[in-house]
Amino acid sequence: xxxxxxxxxxxxxxxxxxxxxxxxxxxxxxxxxxxxxxxxxxxxxxxxxxxxxxxxxxxxxxxxxxxxxxxxxxxxxxxxxxxxxxxxxxxxxxxxxxxxxxxxxxxxxxxxxxxxxxxxxxxxxxxxxxxxxxxxxxxxxxxxxxxxxxxxxxxxxxxxxxxxxxxxxxxxxxxxxxxxxxxxxxxxxxxxxxxxxxxxxxxxxxxxxxxxxxxxxxxxxxxxxxxxxxxxxxxxxxxxxxxxxxxxxxxxxxxxxxxxxxxxxxxxxxxxxxxxxxxxxxxxx
Numbered sequence: 001x002x003x004x005x006x007x008x009x010x011x012x013x014x015x016x017x018x019x020x021x022x023x024x025x026x027x028x029x030x031x032x033x034x035x036x037x038x039x040x041x042x043x044x045x046x047x048x049x050x051x052x053x054x055x056x057x058x059x060x061x062x063x064x065x066x067x068x069x070x071x072x073x074x075x076x077x078x079x080x081x082x083x084x085x086x087x088x089x090x091x092x093x094x095x096x097x098x099x100x101x102x103x104x105x106x107x108x109x110x111x112x113x114x115x116x117x118x119x120x121x122x123x124x125x126x127x128x129x130x131x132x133x134x135x136x137x138x139x140x141x142x143x144x145x146x147x148x149x150x151x152x153x154x155x156x157x158x159x160x161x162x163x164x165x166x167x168x169x170x171x172x173x174x175x176x177x178x179x180x181x182x183x184x185x186x187x188x189x190x191x192x193x194x195x196x197x198x199x200x201x202x203x204x205x206x207x208x209x210x211x212x213x214x215x216x217x218x219x220x221x222x223x224x225x226x227x228x229x230x231x232x233x234x235x236x237x238x239x240x241x242x243x244x245x246x247x248x249x250x251x252x253x254x255x256x257x258x259x260x261x262x263x264x265x266x267x268x269x270x271x272x273x274x275x276x277x278x279x280x281x282x283x284x285x
Contacts, residue, residue: 001213001214001217006213006214009039009042009043009046009047009213010213012042012046012078012081013038013039013042014242014269015077015081016038016041016042016074016077016078016081017035017038017242017269018266018269019073019076019077019080019081019087019090020034020035020038020073020074020077021243021257021262021265021266021269022090022091022262023073023076023077023090023091023093024073024255024256024257024262024265025256025257025258025259025262026094026256027094027256028254028255028256028257029072029073029093029254029255030070030071030073030253030254031073031240031246031252031253031254031255032177032179032239032240032246032249032252032253032254032255033068033070033071033146033175033177033179033239033253034070034071034072034073034074035074035239035240035241035242035243036071036175036177036210036237036238036239036240036241037068037071037074037144037175037177037210037235037237038074038078038241038242039210039211039212039213039216040144040173040175040210040216040235040237041066041071041074041075041078041144042078043213043216043217043220044064044142044220045064045078045079045082045110046078046082047217048062048142048220049061049062049064049140049142050062050139050140051064051110053082053083053084053109053110056109056110059137060137060138060139061139062139062140062141062142063112063125063128063139063140063141063142064112064142064143064144065112065113065115065121065122065124065125065128065141065142065143065144066104066111066115066121066143066144067115067118067119067120067121067122067125067143067144067145067146067149068115068118068144068145068146068149068175069103069104069114069115069116069117069118069121070103070116071144071146071175072093072102072103072104073090073093075104075111076089076090076093076100076108077090079108079109079110079111084108084109084110085100085108085109085110102116103115103116104116118146118148118149118152119149119152119153119154119155120154121143121145122143122145122154122155122158122159122172123154123157123158124143125141125142125143125170125172126141126158126161126162126167126170128141129141129162129167129169129170130162130165130167132169133165133166133167133169138169139169140169140171140223141169141170141171142171142173143170143171143172143173144173144174144175145172145173145174145175146174146175146177146180147174147175147176147177147178147179147180147185147191147194148179148180148181148185148188150174150191150194151180151188151189156201159172159198159201159202159203159230160201160202162230163201163202163203163229163230166228166229167229167230168224168225168226168227168228168229168230168231169224170230170231171220171223171224171230171231171232171233172203172230172231172232172233173232173233173235174194174232174233174234174235175210175235175237176194176210176234176235176236176237177237177238177239178239178248179239179248179250179253181253182250182251182253182281182282183250184250194234195207195234198232198234202229202230203229203230203231203232204224204225204226204227204229204230204231204232205232205233205234206219206222206225206232206233206234207233207234207236208233208234208235208236209235209236210235210236210237211237211238211241216235219233220233239252239253240252242269243265243268243269243275244268244274245265245268245274245275245277246277251281251282252281253282254282255279255281255282256279256280257277257279258279261275261276261277261278261279264276264277265277
C-alpha cells in the first residue's frame with residue numbers, strides 16, 4: 001500500500017469518526033462499537049468490495065452484511081462519504097421519517113439486509129454465498145460480527161453448515177473489541193482461545209490489528225485462504241477508538257452527548273485535550 005493511499009484511507013476514517021460523533025447528539029448512538037469498526041467498514045467499501053454505487057444490483061457485485069447492526073453510524077457515515085447517500089441525511093438517524101435510522105435498513109443505498117437481532121446475519125450471508133456457489137458466480141460475501149455476538153449459537157450453526165457446503169466465498173470478520181454491551185466479553189462468557197475455536201469448526205483463520213489498513217488489506221487479499229472452507233478474520237480493535245476519553249470504557253458503549261460535549265470530542269479526535277464528559281452513562285445487566 002502506497003503512502004498516498006494509506007493517508008487517503010486514514011483521512012476517510014477520520015471523516016467517518018467525525019460523523020459518528022455528530023450522530024451521538026440529541027438521542028445518542030452506540031458510539032463505542034461504531035468507532036471500533038471504522039477502518040474495517042471504510043476499507044471494505046472503498047477498496048475491496050465490487051459495489052458500484054450507480055448500479056447496486058448489477059450481477060457480479062460483492063455483498064457486505066453488517067450483523068452487528070448497532071454499529072450503523074460507521075456504515076451510514078462511510079456510505080455518505082463515498083457518495084452512496086447524502087451526508088446531510090446522517091442528522092436524521094433518530095427520525096422515523098427517514099430510512100437512515102438506528103439499524104441497517106435496506107432502503108438505504110449500499111445496505112444489503114436489515115440487522116439488529118444479533119446472530120442472524122451470518123446465516124443470511126451463508127445463504128447468499130451458497131446461492132452464488134450454486135450459480136457458479138464469483139461474488140464475494142462478507143459479514144461483520146461483533147465478538148459478543150459469538151455467544152449466539154446460530155453463528156456456530158451457520159459455520160458448520162457453511163463448511164459442509166465448502167463456502168470459501170464467505171468471509172466472517174469479527175470486530176474483536178473485547179466488550180459486549182457494558183461488560184468485558186471475558187468477564188461474561190469467555191471467548192478465548194478464539195482462533196482455536198474457529199479452527200475447530202473447520203475455518204481458515206487470520207488474526208490482525210483491525211485498525212491497521214495495511215494488515216486489513218493483506219488479510220483480505222489472501223481470501224480465500226484455502227481448503228474450500230469459510231474464511232475468518234479476527235480483527236482486534238479498541239472500543240471508542242480515536243477518543244481516549246471513552247476508549248475501552250465499559251460505561252461508554254451507548255452515549256447521548258450534548259452538542260458542547262460532541263464539539264469537545266471532535267477537538268479530542270484531532271489530537272487536542274481530552275473532552276470533559278458529564279452526560280450520564282448507560283448501564284444494563
